[in-house]
Amino acid sequence: VRVRYFALFREQRGLSEETVATVARTVGDLYLELATRHGLTMPLESIRCAINEEFQTFDAELSNDDEIVFVPPVAGG
Amino acid sequence: MMEFKLTRKPIVAEDPDLREAGGFVIFEGRVRRFNEGREVLAIEYEAFEPMALREGEKLLRDALAEHGVLEAVCVHRLGRLELGETAVRVAVAARHRREAFEACSAIIDGLKRDVPIWKKEFYADGESEWILNQDASFQKPDPEK
Numbered sequence: 148v149r150v151r152y153f154a155l156f157r158e159q160r161g162l163s164e165e166t167v168a169t170v171a172r173t174v175g176d177l178y179l180e181l182a183t184r185h186g187l188t189m190p191l192e193s194i195r196c197a198i199n200e201e202f203q204t205f206d207a208e209l210s211n212d213d214e215i216v217f218v219p220p221v222a223g224g
Numbered sequence: 225m226m227e228f229k230l231t232r233k234p235i236v237a238e239d240p241d242l243r244e245a246g247g248f249v250i251f252e253g254r255v256r257r258f259n260e261g262r263e264v265l266a267i268e269y270e271a272f273e274p275m276a277l278r279e280g281e282k283l284l285r286d287a288l289a290e291h292g293v294l295e296a297v298c299v300h301r302l303g304r305l306e307l308g309e310t311a312v313r314v315a316v317a318a319r320h321r322r323e324a325f326e327a328c329s330a331i332i333d334g335l336k337r338d339v340p341i342w343k344k345e346f347y348a349d350g351e352s353e354w355i356l357n358q359d360a361s362f363q364k365p366d367p368e369k
Contacts, residue, residue, distance in 0.1 A: 151272070153272050216340070218272075218340055220356040222341065222355040223276075224300075
């Protein structure tokens with residue numbers, strides 16, 4: 148899957164995007180895997196996720212060509 | 225009519241001009257000097273742009289679905305902003321003031337909750353920090369919208 152990083156996650160990962168090979172079945176499992184591997188600090192309960200530009204729940208299943216964004220708490224305005 | 229925009233340049237006021245509208249409400253959010261007791265020098269905004277546009281348009285569509293709301297425009301700035309600069313501008317035209325106030329308020333509240341825009345504050349003491357809005361919603365996607 149393709150993963151894009153923004154804001155806090157972009158800085159913690161040191162990248163804006165990458166292609167990730169994973170055995171994770173859900174987007175939540177993928178976050179936990181990446182958080183462990185790259186030291187992403189926010190707990191799953193504090194963030195949201197988007198698949199292909201739509202908010203999803205963390206139990207959503209991954210497909211190969213998905214674009215995943217982990218969304219830190221938004222702070223517009 | 226509705227329009228949600230992201231811009232890297234200073235926001236220019238574009239107000240609805242509708243003869244049917246009796247109430248116009250404009251909200252501007254600006255960069256202020258103090259936040260949580262710390263002196264702010266500047267703010268940097270970042271967005272997941274395609275998704276921010278879609279989520280923003282949903283908010284405006286919801287606003288226009290309310291009775292009496294005729295036009296809703298929202299512009300959010302990206303990049304680095306200095307003190308006093310306008311970060312976001314919401315302009316609503318409605319038949320009457322009540323609808324205009326309510327729609328404007330719903331749009332800015334929704335923006336702070338659901339639109340993937342983030343800000344990093346730069347402080348006078350040289351530190352900087354990503355801000356986590358109190359009203360950002362967690363894990364509450366609404367597939368109906």
